[in-house]
Amino acid sequence: MSDQIELSGVNKYYGAYHALRNIDLTIRKGSFTALVGPSGCGKSTLLRSLAGLESISTGTLAIAGQVMNTVPPRKRDIAMVFQSYALYPHMTVEENLTYSLRIRGTPKAEAKRAAAEVAATTGLSPLLGRYPRELSGGQRQRVAMSRAIIRNPKAFLFDEPLSNLDAALRVHMRKEIRALHDRLGATSVYVTHDQIEAMTMADHVVVMRAGVIEQQGRPLDLYDRPVNRFVAGFIGSPAMNFVPAIGGPDGRSLVLDLGERQTVALGYGVTPGAAMTAGLRPEHISIAAPGAGRLKVAVATVESTGSATYVTTATTPELVLVVNGRADLKVGDEIGLDFAPAQLHLFDTRTERRLEAIDDAA
Incomplete structure (x- = not known):
């Protein structure tokens, strides 16, 4: 052509x-x-x-x-x-x-x-x-x-x-x-x-x-x-969530700063101690079973459109997630959130360029 x-x-x-x-x-x-x-x-x-x-x-x-x-x-x-x-x-x-x-x-x-x-x-x-x-x-x-x-x-x-x-x-x-x-x-x-x-x-x-x-x-x-x-x-609607993060000391985890620090295991390599921004799309976050989940958060708002429910967390920065259908949640609920580490996007804090997992880069 x-x-x-x-x-x-x-x-x-x-x-x-x-x-x-x-x-x-x-x-x-x-x-x-x-x-x-x-x-x-x-x-x-x-x-x-x-x-x-x-x-x-x-x-x-x-x-x-x-x-x-x-x-x-x-x-x-x-x-x-x-x-x-x-x-x-x-x-x-x-x-x-x-x-x-x-x-x-x-x-x-x-x-x-x-x-x-x-x-x-x-x-x-x-x-x-x-x-x-x-x-x-x-x-x-x-x-x-x-x-x-x-x-x-x-x-x-x-x-x-x-x-x-x-x-x-x-x-x-x-x-x-x-x-x-x-x-x-x-x-x-x-x-x-x-x-x-x-x-x-x-x-x-x-x-x-x-x-x-x-x-x-x-x-x-x-x-x-x-x-x-x-x-x-x-690209993407609702927009991607962005969270300040630091590479974990083991080089296989990420410390997310959501007002309080929470550590999530990745299963792939990152530079220990490196400052970065973690990006996670709302549609890639799910609500975990009671007592489970990679992140522990409180619910700030719940907006239902019938076909989907938009949940905002009471964190800093806030997270937005999209739940298919209806969610039995109310403001103030403590919930766990799950996501696949492979769906995290990592960006250099200074240049804002995409960072590749060390395992992938090798």
């Missing part, structure tokens, strides 16, 4: 502000790549640079083997779907879809036929005669996507397209976008601050912070082996 989009050593400056820092990224033809990170991390700047709406300061941007650094947006053969639908209110759905074709001089019959084909693909056929004001939010977003599809571009760029939709519609639309991507065999680049969208929709996730790519790879690879504390805390 050939490379569709390549960025090499890309930097972007706004005056003294360094918005993108030495970006190296390859987006494979036909892949669905999500750019994810907190506000201000550079993901939208990167997307706009791909589209040509921003010029890069240094480095190389190539699309389908052609360097695009100075190529204007209209000649990049890329379609962009924005957070705002940007539909023409005085045009029908069909007229909105065919507008880009008509200004290129496409014959009216051919443009009409193309609109009908795209509308059939995106479920808009009954709506071609309506105006944007007569459509729901989800229907308007489908029109925006259809307007991009009709151009048959080399790649689709999505800039937080679901942010204006309610929660239920966002879930529905992300399924639609992914299904559409699969049907078209398109190359898609999708910007979002929502890591759940990134994890569920993308083949390849790029996590950004302060203009830097912190980690990229398959969604579950980022979940299972985050390279640093930032990625570990950003």
Whole structure:
């Protein structure tokens, strides 16, 4: 599978502000790549640079083997779907879809036929005669996507397209976008601050912070082996628990500081006396049988959603755990917690980089 989009050593400056820092990224033809990170991390700047709406300061941007650094947006053969639908209110759905074709001089019959084909693909056929004001939010977003599809571009760029939709519609639309991507065999680049969208929709996730790519790879690879504390805390919901820790004197245990120190056996090697941060995902913690458990804690809050119960412990720092179904707990209960040592993530306290078990590193 050939490379569709390549960025090499890309930097972007706004005056003294360094918005993108030495970006190296390859987006494979036909892949669905999500750019994810907190506000201000550079993901939208990167997307706009791909589209040509921003010029890069240094480095190389190539699309389908052609360097695009100075190529204007209209000649990049890329379609962009924005957070705002940007539909023409005085045009029908069909007229909105065919507008880009008509200004290129496409014959009216051919443009009409193309609109009908795209509308059939995106479920808009009954709506071609309506105006944007007569459509729901989800229907308007489908029109925006259809307007991009009709151009048959080399790649689709999505800039937080679901942010204006309610929660239920966002879930529905992300399924639609992914299904559409699969049907078209398109190359898609999708910007979002929502890591759940990134994890569920993308083949390849790029996590950004302060203009830097912190980690990229398959969604579950980022979940299972985050390279640093930032990625570990950003990927996963609820967020990973972080606890100050010290390598045990035997080199096979960990001393966790939860307001009071508790020692847990690991079964693998760590540096004795080394300061580190232990990370543990809420879904990897379970409530032990009475009198058992690796950790002894008190319950601070219990929140039940019916399908799951979220428990917060009265420790410093607090721990959050997720229990499937309902838990017979109340505030103040003393409980034991269990987890598999293999599911602990260890990070250097100073650099925040991932630490490998000594046994594994050997």
